[in-house]
Amino acid sequence: MNETESELARRRRFEALTRAHRDDLYRYAFWLxxxxxxxxxxxxxxxxxxxxxxxSLEDESRAKPWLMTILRREHARLYERKRPDMxxxxxxxxxxxxxxxxxxNTDIDDLRAAIFRLDDSYREPxxxxxxxxxxxxxxxxxMNLQQNAVLTRxxxxxxxxxxxxxxxxxxxxxxxxA
Amino acid sequence: MNCLEYRQICGAxxxxxxxxxxxxxxxxxxxxxxxxxxxxxxxxxxQALMIELPGQTEAAQEQTMxxxxxxxxxxxxxxxxxxxxxxxxxxxVWLSAPPPALAExxxxxxxxxxxxxxxxxxxxxxxxxxxxxxxxxxxxxxxxGLISYARTCNIRGHDVPHLMIQGERGxxxxxxxxxxxxxxxxxxxxxxxxxxxxxxxxxxxxxxGREGEALEPLTEQITQSVDWSx
Ligand SMILES: [Zn+2]
Ligand SMILES: [Zn+2]
Numbered sequence: 001m002n003e004t005e006s007e008l009a010r011r012r013r014f015e016a017l018t019r020a021h022r023d024d025l026y027r028y029a030f031w032l033x034x035x036x037x038x039x040x041x042x043x044x045x046x047x048x049x050x051x052x053x054x055x056s057l058e059d060e061s062r063a064k065p066w067l068m069t070i071l072r073r074e075h076a077r078l079y080e081r082k083r084p085d086m087x088x089x090x091x092x093x094x095x096x097x098x099x100x101x102x103x104x105n106t107d108i109d110d111l112r113a114a115i116f117r118l119d120d121s122y123r124e125p126x127x128x129x130x131x132x133x134x135x136x137x138x139x140x141x142x143m144n145l146q147q148n149a150v151l152t153r154x155x156x157x158x159x160x161x162x163x164x165x166x167x168x169x170x171x172x173x174x175x176x177x178a
Numbered sequence: 179m180n181c182l183e184y185r186q187i188c189g190a191x192x193x194x195x196x197x198x199x200x201x202x203x204x205x206x207x208x209x210x211x212x213x214x215x216x217x218x219x220x221x222x223x224x225q226a227l228m229i230e231l232p233g234q235t236e237a238a239q240e241q242t243m244x245x246x247x248x249x250x251x252x253x254x255x256x257x258x259x260x261x262x263x264x265x266x267x268x269x270x271v272w273l274s275a276p277p278p279a280l281a282e283x284x285x286x287x288x289x290x291x292x293x294x295x296x297x298x299x300x301x302x303x304x305x306x307x308x309x310x311x312x313x314x315x316x317x318x319x320x321x322x323g324l325i326s327y328a329r330t331c332n333i334r335g336h337d338v339p340h341l342m343i344q345g346e347r348g349x350x351x352x353x354x355x356x357x358x359x360x361x362x363x364x365x366x367x368x369x370x371x372x373x374x375x376x377x378x379x380x381x382x383x384x385x386x387g388r389e390g391e392a393l394e395p396l397t398e399q400i401t402q403s404v405d406w407s408x
Contacts, residue, residue, distance in 0.1 A: 023231060026231055027227065027228070027229060027231075030229055031227065036291065036292075036293040037291050037293070037294075037329055040290060040291055040292075044290075107222070108222060108225050108226050109226075111222055111223065111225075111226040112226040112227075112229075115223065115226055115227065126223065127227055129191075130220055130223050130224050130227060131224060131227040131228070136190065136191060150190075151186075151187075151190040151191070152190070154189070154190040154191065155186060155189040155190040158189050158190075158216060158219065159189065161219065161223065162219065165219075
């Protein structure tokens with residue numbers, strides 16, 4: 001009876017912990033995969049792995065980076081497995097359209113499309129920095145990179161996005177309004 | 179720190195903090211403008227990265243839907259709720275339980291790819307559909323209607339073609355489970371959805387739509403259109 005209770009308590013703790021990071025995990029997965037189905041799978045696999053390894057999480061305040069690391073690994077695993085048909089099956093523009101969804105803010109949509117087309121190696125550190133609030137040191141850790149490499153990629157990512165927006169004739173936040 | 183050094187740091191980390199960086203920014207109006215432009219860009223990047231979560235997309239679509247479709251709302255909320263269950267509450271339960279019964283596995287799958295539940299006139303790309311059907315070793319005859327989504331999913335350890343077709347009340351999910359033999363049809367009901375699992379040959383096909391969807395004509399059409407070799 002006691003055992004059941006502590007197991008239940010443990011599960012509740014896990015659920016509360018993961019629920020708090022669910023949106024971040026999903027968005028990180030989506031920007032890694034650029035595909036909702038793969039993001040779904042990656043998050044589910046991540047949570048299963050995390051549950052199995054829950055005992056190894058010593059400091060629960062570190063839950064987010066812990067989950068993000070697991071997610072990154074699971075995404076890599078899934079993507080490897082799915083790569084051949086994904087490349088053959090779904091071209092980028094198709095997935096891009098699926099992504100744009102119901103929001104229609106031309107300015108932001110253009111930027112989102114430009115991020116979508118960024119190279120994986122530029123997009124990921126940008127997501128970690130701007131969306132997840134990671135420091136460049138944390139990004140280096142998460143991506144197994146030297147910090148200098150992270151800085152270079154972030155610099156180039158922004159440069160490419162600026163360029164993409166300028167090509168579309170958008171400047172600052174007055175695009176289309178004036 | 180000179181302007182070039184400043185801009186290299188700033189381009190990588192517009193909110194960088196250290197004394198030399200702050201000092202250059204205070205003294206150099208050109209670099210200050212550059213930094214402000216990048217910080218403003220970062221604000222928009224952040225907005226662009228905040229994609230709607232699939233549950234939110236559905237809620238947003240719901241608001242723009244014609245009043246006649248308002249009756250779907252509970253179903254869509256139900257879907258969002260079961261998403262929570264799938265990624266949160268469900269995990270622990272699932273891990274310690276035996277594999278779910280077939281009906282449970284099918285209704286559980288309703289929340290798996292929420293983006294598949296879109297009302298649309300766009301057919302899935304032919305090569306995507308072909309790949310999924312080929313994986314499942316099945317054939318679908320031409321008179322099948324609009325297939326808006328296709329993916330190979332895992333149901334109780336088997337690779338199962340998951341198709342979405344467009345019914346009268348919205349999308350309808352088909353799971354073509356050639357390895358799940360059943361003796362008689364199993365009715366399904368969950369969270370504003372209803373459907374059934376039909377015995378077909380040595381396997382079965384699950385058909386699940388929104389509550390109130392006219393499934394009979396669909397199921398007839400489906401069982402006649404799907405072929406698999408035994
Ligand atoms: Zn300067
Ligand atoms: Zn599926």
